[in-house]
Amino acid sequence: MNRISRLLAVSALALMPAFGLVPAQAETTPDTLVEAWAIDDIISLDPAEIFEFSTAEIAGNAYQRLIGFDINDVSKMYGVVAESWTVSEDGKTLTFKIREGLKFASGNPLTAEDVAFSLQRAVILDKSPAFIIGQFGLTPDNAMDKIKQTGDYTVTMEMDKPYASSFVLYCMTATVASVVDKKVVMEHEADGDLGYGWLKTNYAGSGAFTIKDWRANEIVVLERNDNFSGAAPAMKRVIYRHIPEPATEQLLLQKGDIDVARKLGSEQLDALSSNPDIKIQQGVKGTIYYLGLNQKNEILAKPEVRQALKYLVDYGAIADTIMKNKAIVHQAYLPRGFLGAVEDTPYSLDVAKAKELLAKAGYPDGFSVTMDTRNTPEITAMGEAIQQTFAQAGVKLEIIPGDGKQTLTKYRARNHDIYIGRWGPDYQDPHTNADTFASNPDNSDDAAAKPLAWRNAWDIPEMTKETQAAVLEGDAAKRAATYQKSQREHQQVSPFVIMFQEVEVDAMRKNVNGFIIGPSFDTNSVAEVTKE
């Protein structure tokens, strides 16, 4: 949507009080929860491939994973499909005892065979999230040997190194470790694809809800799973409607045509906050907003310049205006809630200090630089705010707008100067972000691994070694200390200006209770929703 139409949309909504809006007559059915969201990121419903926000959430409600964690204290892990687990003497073999009596939605019993199959399948299919399990030395070639069913209800997984068990277990909480119904999936196998072609658009799980229907860019329908082993949800159906336009979502919510609006902007949230029929609920997510400074640019490669730019962002002002209700200031690569996350914020807007640093670097009058900016309203506004504060120290920032895939293509090819990025962790263990922000095993252009440090051409052999060593540290306290030290160093020297942590804010009708916004998207839960 271009800026003019946005402006007009906002002014249209501003007129609403003048009409005395809005009477609520429409209501959704009492046993159906209707959510409006942008669900255009769905590309697959197969847990071995799911890697997007909305599908992660849907899978979280429709599939069970081996392990879960307490969303209020993520350090507390518990078994879901796994009843318990043991680690071998040498720390390289993990044995899961599978809970007995679980059933799939199909009515088939859930056994160790399904668990082993699901993990092997994810590794063999080798889709985007497969690396989460694969990083323990599992490959499509050895998956069948390393992951084994050893009894009706036991499964073992053999790893190449004695990884910290918390690291391994957190990976087992990810969507990719969801358990699928082997019998149902294999009934639909075609050309040895392990049922991939079918499961992309179908369902074979054991969660609180089944995935009944998905019409791309239109609707996802979940239906209560009557064979679910846990407490039966109160809702019979949960419907996600694709409503990409926030102003439209606001209207639908006010009218009562939907129960929950998931993609509102700051203006809509402000307007709704005084409505007595609506309540607003929020939860801190693991997603981080940052600037990546490409070290191939020789100006940005100077340590003083990197520091100076960190003093040239008005973190507080952006968080209070553009990102109001939707982000908090955060300046370390681990989001709060993660083991070892550092919460101090050493940087704030300090033009004098930045000028001093720039002079030291040899740029007393500043310099010119470009920034690739995704053309979503929030990122664009953030970019413009940063442009203004940069200018105060003479740094002339040229904004290059583009759509998501366009800017990303450039970023992945290391052709940017500065890039505004948004990064969500892949699983709940600190290694996920450490591995991408503080590790770069090979800085050459054709490197095999291309983490964010690589994308910004930041060559850090020492820090890489430390990061890779941290996953082998068995003592959680020591591990946390390692990450804290790493983050503080990272704050000082890295070419990343880490700025905010995202807050998910949803507006819902007053009568909706039990809607859970977890720390990650796959922990957003509708299983306990009731409507009065």
Added chain:
Amino acid sequence: MRAVRRFLISVGSVIASFALTFLGLLAVTFFIGRIVPVDPVLAVVGDRAPPQVYQRVFLELGLDRPLYEQFWMYLQKALTGDFGTSVLTANKVIDDILRVFPATIELASGGIVIGTLFGVPLGVLAAVRKGKLSDQIVRVVGLIGYSAPIFWLGLMALLVFYARLDWTAGPGRLDIAYDYIVTPKTGMLLVDAALAGEWGVFANAFSHLILPASLLGYFSMAYISRMTRSFMLNELAQEYVVTARVKGVAEWRIIWGHALRNAAVPLVTVIALSYASLLEGSVLTETVFAWPGLGQYLTNSLQNADMNAVLGSTLVIGAVFVGLNTLSDILYRLLDPRVRGER
């Protein structure tokens, strides 16, 4: 006989030019699709895929081959209706289009019916009362329809008629309660509901359609009324009108019977083109009203670099545009004896 043969030849040449235009369209969309600085692999594997997954998909998509080879492969497939698979929906692009296009046809058809029903009489009125107040009013109303952003008008319409007055249903094609009652046959809900005899669904679908269709109708009405006015002015200045008047033919018969009849010939083209532009141009309307049609499908594919889907839907829109144009050309030849003789 000769006249018939000449007519057939001229129709044949129209069809040949349709085929050539279509081929050109195919080439242009393909090469633009390959030039844009967007990586189609990302659409398949997502932002965070490891390099080996990325590389595999790169090869699967045939992106390592020379461009002309890729185009040849694409051409062969496209001519059989195979536009490849959409990475966003995991379906064949052609199936996706067949699923979403009826929604757009339904919307645009509603729009063109409304636009014609109001546009033609208003245009006639304006022509007859040229320079008078009613002419001015029609022009101003038309001007607003032509220049106000459709996005803003849409939101305002929702605010007033859905949110405030509660006269119509809101965004989407159906209320949740009416979903899943009718099995799609044509994909056009009104038709499907009528075929199934589900009048509750029909009424609900109708109340969802009325706002966006009126909006599109208003948009095309502005254009149609303006063109009608100018065609009518042209006809009213002709000699036969003067002759008719002298012969004492009633004024209303001259206007509606003679002049409009002759003006109808170029009007067919205007309406056909207007219909085509509604089919392709309802992108914003579809977004505001959460209408799951081709416009929304195309926008979404563009944003996600789903190139197969982008190319497929661009081709369909292009084909419809060229097709309707061709059709109106043929109709033109059929209706107007003067053109029929020409080559």
